[in-house]
Amino acid sequence: MTRFGRYGGIYVPETLMVPIEELTEAFEYFRANPLFQKELNELLSTYAGRPTPITFVPTFSDKVQAKVYLKREDLLHTGAHKLNNSLGQALLAKRMGKRRLIAETGAGQHGVATATAAARLGMECVVYMGTTDMKRQAHNVVRMRLLGAEVRPVSAGSRTLKDAINEALRDWVSNLASTHYCLGSALGPHPYPTMVREFQRVIGDEAKIQFREMTGRLPDTVVACVGGGSNAIGIFTAFLNDSVKLIGVEAGGRGTGRGEHAARFMFDSDPLNHIGVLHGTETFLLQDEDGNILPTYSVSAGLDYPAVGPEHAFLFETKRASYSSISDDLAISAFKMLTQTEGIMPALESSHAIAYVIREMKGSNEFILINCSGRGDKDLSIVEDWMKGHGEL
Amino acid sequence: MTVINNRGVSAIESAFERGKILIPYLVAGFPDEKSSLECMKAAFNAGADMLEIGVPFSDPIADGAVIQHAQDRALRNGMTLRKTLRLAADLAADQKKTVSKPLILMCYYNPILHFGIERFVDSALESGVDGVIVPDLVPDEAELLIESARKKNFATVFLAAPNSSEKRLRLISKSSSGFIYALGLEGVTGERDKMSDKLSTFVENIRSIDKSENKKAHRVGIGFGVSKPEHFKMLSAIADGVIVGSAVVRRAESSPQAVREFIEELRR
Known part of the structure; x- marks a missing residue:
């Protein structure tokens, strides 16, 4: 197959x-x-430090009125999944x-x-x-x-x-x-x-057991950011056959125009116009009328890519997972909020998943598992520039 | 129907009747739209037997630096698959004044898929294009293209690599029409100083497998790496046709005259 x-x-x-x-x-x-x-x-x-823990984040949870847990891939050796x-x-x-x-x-x-x-x-x-x-x-x-x-x-x-x-x-x-x-x-x-996927599914396999041990149940929703989609498929796979909502979060960048984002699932015309072949695989991608691949933009380099992994395309089509997008600004606000409330500095990629929970799941009171796919140390100069640009530093 | 009968696969096959043939490759829209058409005419006038027209694509993974640069420039000039077909139609119209030599497109898969496969085959034939080479499409994934092309006698030229297994060469042989494109090296397009000395065995291997697969044997063209007259001489002793890409494209950047001179030099 x-x-x-x-x-x-x-x-x-x-x-x-x-x-x-x-x-x-x-x-x-x-x-x-x-x-x-x-x-x-x-x-x-x-060597790598598995299993990585799951962390309940109480203050953050209070703020969003939900029960939020992070799968800590940021703690893996080298700082990401x-x-x-x-x-x-x-x-x-x-x-x-x-x-x-x-x-x-x-x-x-x-x-x-x-x-x-x-x-x-x-x-x-x-x-x-x-x-x-x-x-x-x-x-x-x-x-x-x-x-x-x-x-x-x-x-x-x-x-x-x-x-x-x-x-x-x-x-x-x-x-x-x-x-x-x-x-x-x-x-x-x-x-x-x-x-x-098989090398990354350890994330979800571990998380499922850990979540049960901590809470006695499964999460209502699992959220992960999606560039190509390896951390998302890594955490989704264990939950595919459970009644758990799966949400992938793409880079909304700085706008909805061409070249301003990397949100492959954000379109309002015939889906067939958004399917194509790039880098060996047929999937949803960003292309122009002539089938050339469009440039993308995101503050987060790891999400700045015009095509999405083909299994995500399948999960999207079959509606087993749903996909949304988060702008640069919201991702950076989420980065700061998690850092300040919990002392955990997420990668800007992972910050997109965190921002989704802040924007879409506030007051849901759900049990939410977010894949904190990496740590944010690599992003300090970007966040510093952003803060300077907004008069915060 | 008569028009279709002498175009497509038939046109390509009759070009090979002329003996060892030379197939230059040029990128549509490079260095600009008008000059690229002039370069194509110059190539034919200088003795090219068939022309391979490259359609620029944003992500040409099978191409080396020279053709990447040319495709990038052509895209900046606004060249697209649609416009390439128009350019081919202009060239074909010009050709008919003299003798009508075949045109094939070299196009990555996504522009064709996005254009619509059947529509592509029809539009290409209408524009005087006889076949297509898709560098990132193996026969295993080409069912739709092969089916649409067969119905219209449009050629699907598949590539055979030096490392292709016997099983794969059989599939390539079964799926190709017009000719089989033997790759002169494992790697991307671009001029090399030396061609491998194993190419003769490679082409023989393709021929013997092809013979057992088909009643009517395919012609074999060889390309990738060709940079000078000695290569052309050596490869035309091995294969039925030689494709010259980067070395021609590099000359297209200076002038149609440079293309003409280089092809005359190869032909000499």
Whole structure:
């Protein structure tokens, strides 16, 4: 099965087909292999810091009049959920005899996670990053370089995540024998959307047990931000067959016009106009009348991407999950509110999920589980600039 | 119907009757709309047997720096799939004054999908385009395109890679019409100094698999990496046609005259 309903598939140059077949076989073999699972689980617990806790946030809960719990992926080693996937893929690549990892990165978190996995497992690492993102996430560039990775700037197109993926795909097709492409989100050609979900589903699997232990029940609603959608699919998967509402939150950016946001599910014309193929997968995406991909914008580099993972497209179509969007301003207000009320500084990506709860679920009195997918240290200079711009500093 | 009968797959197949053929690639709208048309005419006048017209796309993942730059510039000039078809129609009209050589489009999948697959095939044929190469569409995902194209004798040229398995080469052979496009390297488009010495075995392999799959064998074109007359000579000894992309596009940036001279040089 290469698809989720009509979404997904394998839209790649022919040269990638055999490597993709090999990757699919290796993944299917190792996902059922107890020794591989044992090695990965050991790394996740003794190196990455799993399980991450769930935290009840009382003051924040009072303010929004609901019972809010955070899944603390911000406490994972390197500061975001990305390491779950990078360790899994790096280990798999090593078993496949690859010595070189390449990755794309937007906010830098996936790049840092892959550079970290490469350092730990003794592999080479090259990370592609748009020059716009290198500027706004400069600290992560330094981190990657310190970890021994080579960061290659991408100055084509919109100079963000989309263009970094283009460049990583070009590298992969040119270096097949030595290289595994460690794709960081639940998108790309099959088997990536499934593989990334399987490496990230530990988030929801843990959270479900922890939530029950803490409250004796399941949450009413689970909320996560959605760029490509790996942290969201990671926490949603465990709850798909439960009567739990699932909400994905996209980047509303600074407006509803073209190039002002990255909200793929925000449209009012025929849905068919919003389906297309990018980076190997058929899904909802932002495109113009001629089928060219539109530029996107978000204050959060990790959500600044024109297509959404194909499984989210399927969950949207079947209405199993619903999707909404949050503006830059609301995300930054949520960032500040959680920091001030609870002493937890979320990534700007995760702040979109938190802002959704503030805007849409105030007074609901529901049990809400938010995936706090990463920590906000990387975003300090952006928030500082915003505060200066608003006379707050 | 007579018009359709001598266009499409038939037009491409008869071009291969001319012997070892040369297929230059040019990007529509690069360096600008008018010059790109002039470059295409110059290529034909200089002895090109068929032309591959690149439709600019925002995310050309199979292309190296030269063609990326050209596509980016063409997009900035407002070139689109629709306008490329109009440009092709102008070129085809101009050609009919002399001899009508085939045109194929090289277009990424999303613009075609968004345009509508059946509508694309119809509009392309109406514009004098005989077939299409979609660099990010493998036959496994191309059922709709193949079906629409077959009905109208429109060519679907699929790419065969040096690392394609026998099973994949069979699928490529079954799904291709017009010719099979053998990739000269594992990587993106762009000029290379040297071509692999394994290409002869690769093309032989394609031919023998193709022979067992089809009653009528496909012609094999080869491209990616070609930069100089020696390459053309070497590859035309191996395959039935040679596609030259980046090396031609680079010359298109200076002038139609430069394109003409380069193609004459390759042909010499």
